[in-house]
Amino acid sequence: MIKRIGVFPGSFDPFTKGHEAIVRRFLPLFDEVIIAIGVNSNKQYMYQTESRLAHVRSLFEGESKIVVEAYTGLTVDFCIAKEARYLLRGLRNTTDFDFEKAIAHMNEAVSEEKGHPIETVFLMTNQELSAISSSIVREIKKNGGSIGSFVTNEALLIINTDAK
Ligand code: ADP
Numbered sequence: 001m002i003k004r005i006g007v008f009p010g011s012f013d014p015f016t017k018g019h020e021a022i023v024r025r026f027l028p029l030f031d032e033v034i035i036a037i038g039v040n041s042n043k044q045y046m047y048q049t050e051s052r053l054a055h056v057r058s059l060f061e062g063e064s065k066i067v068v069e070a071y072t073g074l075t076v077d078f079c080i081a082k083e084a085r086y087l088l089r090g091l092r093n094t095t096d097f098d099f100e101k102a103i104a105h106m107n108e109a110v111s112e113e114k115g116h117p118i119e120t121v122f123l124m125t126n127q128e129l130s131a132i133s134s135s136i137v138r139e140i141k142k143n144g145g146s147i148g149s150f151v152t153n154e155a156l157l158i159i160n161t162d163a164k
Contacts, residue, residue, distance in 0.1 A: 004029075005084040006121065009036040009075045011134065013045045014157050015056045016150050018125055018132040022090040025123055027065055033088065035060075036078055037070045046138045051158040058156050076107055080116045087120040092130045 008023055012035070026033055037052050047055075049070050060066040071078040079087065087107060089100050104120040111118035137150050141159075148154055 003031045003083075004086065005032045005034065005082060006030040006086040006088045007034045007036050007075070007079050007082065007084045008088040009038060009071075009078070011038050011043070011045070012052055012056060013134050014047050014052065014137060014147075014151055015059070016129075016132045016134060016137055017152060018090065018092070018129040018150075020059055020152060021126050021129055022088075022123055023060070023066070026088050026121075027063075029121075030065070030086065030088075032065050032067060034067045034069060034082055034084060036075070037068070038075075039070050039072050041072070045160060046141070047157050048160045051156070051160075055153060055156040058153055074110070076111045076114065076116075076118060079111070079118050080114060085116075085118055087118055089120060089122050090125050091122050092125045092133075 006026060006029070008026065010019065012019060023033060023035060035056055037049065037056065039049050053068060053070055056068045060068065075087065079085070087104075089104075091097055091100060100120075100122065107118055107120060132150050137147050141147050151157070
C-alpha cells in the first residue's frame, strides 16, 4: 500500500498551540506527517531554525508518525523529495482562506507540471485557538509580555539575538 504522507509547511516562528492542535487532528488521517519548517534567506525570523526545530521536535517526542525538518526552496519540491502527495494547512478565517486558495491553486499547477500532483488538505482551526497567530505571539514577546498561553514548552525557544 502506498504510504499517505502529508507535509505541514510553515514558518512556525514560533510554533503555537494552534499549529500543535491542527497537527494532532491531521495525524489520524495520514501514515506520516512531516512538519516542514521553512527557511527563507530573505526573511528575518525571531527564532533561529535550530531552536524552532528543537522546539517542535520536543512537542512530538515519541510520536512515531511525525517527522520534523527544515527546508529551503519550493514547498512542492520538498514534497516531491519526500514522496508526499498531500499538503496540510489550517484555516482560521476568511483572510486565511483567500491567501490559502491562491497558494493551493499555484501549488496544484506547479506540482502537476512537475508530474507529481499534490492535493492541499485543509482543516478548520479549533474555535478557541483561532485567534492565535505567530505574528501576534512575536509582538507580545518583543514587548516583554508572556507567551506561555499560546506556545507549549516556551523555554525551548531561544531568541535570535540579531532579529529585529
Ligand atoms: P506561513 O508562514 O506559511 O503563513 P504559519 O507558520 O503562519 O505559516 O502557519 C502555517 C499553517 O498553520 C498555515 O496553514 C496557517 O493557516 C496555520 N495556522 C496558523 N495559526 C493557526 C492556528 N491558530 N490554528 C490553526 N492553524 C493555524
